[in-house]
Amino acid sequence: MTRYECLGILAPFLKDEDLVVTALGWVAGEWHSIRPRESNLYQINMGMCTPLSLGLALVLPHRRVIALESDGSVLLYLGNLTTLANKKPKNLTVVVFDNQCYLATGGLPTATAGVTDLAAIAKGAGIANAVAVNSVKNFSVFLIDSLHSGL
């Protein structure tokens, strides 16, 4: 399963007005190549993609917000998962592409390459519907589920 394949699955589900925020790194360019829209916000620096998306989702409850996150970015501000869990806006979906490394800076491993399980951390933070998917098919299933449980 590649990130690009997943982005290709996500794009057709979105309306033009759906807001998409990407983390720093190659995900931004990949997403722009698949869905170039003014409703995208690209290259949000380490740690800030999910909390920024949370702020957007809370002030725009009628708009769908998707955060395209990375493992390194989430690990920088792990506490934000607890904030997200407690606010739990229905219009926000966070997709974390966990490639187990800091790819954009050369590929040294993140903690998830070792013993760390981000989905378990998210669940422990209180995000009850957090799920880890490892195949394109499962990504489609859980993405649809997530988008439908929101707006």
Added chain:
Amino acid sequence: MKQEYAAIVYESLKEAGINFVAYLPDDQIHDAQKLVVEDPDFISVAVANEGEGVAACAGAWLGGGRPALIIADSGLLVATWPLASLTVSYGIPILVIIAHRGEVGDRANWRFITYKFTTEPLLQTLQIPYVTARKPEETKEAITGAQLSASLWQHPVAVLLSGEILRD
């Protein structure tokens, strides 16, 4: 902070048009934070780390809200990375309210001298303009003025609350 002073801070935020607040509890400004949290007209977000509070405020502004971050000096130190790389570099006008300790004459103990050395120099280094309110009668103008400037400049602006306004 006396309850009547907390009310001044709270009313000033309302008058400034603030409708989104990210905060991490601090004993000196707790009573003002509580008034905000209990008011459903504010969207309030209790953050685990002031840095994510900056990012949440940035998102709120991008979505049309008027955000404020209410923190202590220590929180400013924690929040420097998002303040520098998100709000300053993108020109996102968030209001930063800081309960500021460590001024000469403050009754705070030795631990707080750190903030005498860090808070104002840090704001200057980050190029975040700020105003200091020490007296209750200065506070409303400081907060509404800072929000006006943030909005006109499209830039974060800070308010340091210090001295009498913070005292119990």
